[in-house]
Amino acid sequence: MFRKFRTARRRIISGGVLVLLMGSLFSSPVLAQRKTAHTRRKPATTAPAKARAINVEELKALLKRDRNRPLLVNWWATWCNPCREEFPELVKIDGDYRAKGLDFIAISLDDLADLKTAVPQFIREMKATMPIYLLNVQDPDPVINYVDGKWGGDLPATFLYNNNGEVVYKHFGRINTPELRAAIEKLLGNKQ
Amino acid sequence: MRKIAVISLILSLLAIALVANARTFDTEVPAPPMIGATIGNFTLPDTSGASHSLDSLKGKNGTVLIFIAVQCPVSNAYNERMEKLAQDYKAKGINVIGINSNLSETAADVRDHAASHNLTFTILKDEGNKIADTLGAGRTPEAYFLDAKSTLLYHGRIDNSRDITQVNSSELRDALDAALAGKPVPKSTASAFGCSIKRA
Numbered sequence: 001m002f003r004k005f006r007t008a009r010r011r012i013i014s015g016g017v018l019v020l021l022m023g024s025l026f027s028s029p030v031l032a033q034r035k036t037a038h039t040r041r042k043p044a045t046t047a048p049a050k051a052r053a054i055n056v057e058e059l060k061a062l063l064k065r066d067r068n069r070p071l072l073v074n075w076w077a078t079w080c081n082p083c084r085e086e087f088p089e090l091v092k093i094d095g096d097y098r099a100k101g102l103d104f105i106a107i108s109l110d111d112l113a114d115l116k117t118a119v120p121q122f123i124r125e126m127k128a129t130m131p132i133y134l135l136n137v138q139d140p141d142p143v144i145n146y147v148d149g150k151w152g153g154d155l156p157a158t159f160l161y162n163n164n165g166e167v168v169y170k171h172f173g174r175i176n177t178p179e180l181r182a183a184i185e186k187l188l189g190n191k192q
Numbered sequence: 193m194r195k196i197a198v199i200s201l202i203l204s205l206l207a208i209a210l211v212a213n214a215r216t217f218d219t220e221v222p223a224p225p226m227i228g229a230t231i232g233n234f235t236l237p238d239t240s241g242a243s244h245s246l247d248s249l250k251g252k253n254g255t256v257l258i259f260i261a262v263q264c265p266v267s268n269a270y271n272e273r274m275e276k277l278a279q280d281y282k283a284k285g286i287n288v289i290g291i292n293s294n295l296s297e298t299a300a301d302v303r304d305h306a307a308s309h310n311l312t313f314t315i316l317k318d319e320g321n322k323i324a325d326t327l328g329a330g331r332t333p334e335a336y337f338l339d340a341k342s343t344l345l346y347h348g349r350i351d352n353s354r355d356i357t358q359v360n361s362s363e364l365r366d367a368l369d370a371a372l373a374g375k376p377v378p379k380s381t382a383s384a385f386g387c388s389i390k391r392a
Contacts, residue, residue, distance in 0.1 A: 075385075077385070079265040079266070080387060081263070081387075082388060082390075109385045111355060138352065138353070138358065138360065139352050139361065140352070140383065140384050140385050141348075141349070141352070141382045141383045141384065144383040144384075144385070145383065150223070151383075152221070152330040152331055152334065152348075152383055152386075153331060153349075153383040153384050153385040153386055154221070154330040154331035154385075154386055154387070154388035154389070155331075155385055155386070155387065155388060156388070172220075172221060172330060172388060173388040173391075174388075
């Protein structure tokens with residue numbers, strides 16, 4: 001009788017562990033990314049943001065110090081796969097923090113010819129609402145050095161500036177969402 | 193026996209779940225060596241698995257190392273320019289070597305890509321991005337020019353634009369020409385936008 005009870009208990013525990021593991025597997029980012037990829041193909045239903053071409057001086061004005069609001073800047077391009085992958089997370093971050101005091105701009109490094117084709121199409125697909133600019137420069141070297149002397153120009157790149165225009169967080173490559181959110185929370189004074 | 197099988201199954205599923213949840217983020221790119229630093233010899237396999245050292249591949253007047261990619265549109269925009277560079281400077285004693293450090297691209301991918309794009313220079317596969325870390329390479333394409341003694345003379349972009357019709361400065365060629373003429377390199381670093389290297 002007692003042996004039967006022990007066997008049944010073992011089966012219940014093993015089954016429970018299996019259910020938890022399978023749950024973890026199916027809620028994994030790998031599958032979540034597939035869902036994102038599927039979502040990306042859906043047509044946009046909300047009014048999209050528009051992209052505008054800017055030159056170096058206009059970029060410097062956007063990044064100027066003493067803004068009195070924190071600023072998140074994402075450098076991206078439609079040809080950059082990790083940029084495309086991380087963009088839905090950035091759109092969500094914009095939605096979550098803009099009302100809490102965070103400004104967010106995205107700067108595209110696509111060709112000027114893409115301003116009316118690939119870029120707006122991507123913005124529509126992403127349902128992006130943050131201001132989006134396309135940097136139109138002949139020589140990217142001075143711009144890259146102006147933004148960060150240690151940045152080589154690899155995309156995507158994300159910078160978080162405080163009210164004084166100082167970089168308080170930066171990440172080269174695909175964003176680490178929890179890390180970025182923690183940096184934003186800290187900057188906005190909501191320590192997690 | 194059955195108990196062992198159940199434990200094995202649980203451990204296997206745990207391993208799968210952990211791998212599935214392990215999201216890969218690009219890690220910090222180490223700082224590149226300073227201009228004027230000596231680049232130490234290293235050995236990497238080519239796309240067929242045969243090992244090559246830097247010393248065995250370098251030209252008598254120097255070596256150009258270019259981090260390249262299979263899928264990066266910027267790197268691909270430079271395929272013809274890189275091949276032309278290799279052809280133009282081979283006779284002048286400077287060898288071009290491609291290096292693929294992308295975690296997401298296999299040696300077979302690199303071999304097929306080279307064949308389909310007529311890239312004839314040697315391409316090495318940098319598993320675990322060890323050489324990308326040593327050289328502080330963060331993007332593709334990214335070039336390093338070493339002289340005959342493996343002294344780093346130039347690091348950065350090939351030229352100013354991925355669109356060949358917009359090119360109006362060719363810093364890498366300028367560096368090679370200056371070194372061959374026994375003159376100082378006019379500009380030893382220059383950046384450009386490119387695809388981040390997918391690191392392990």
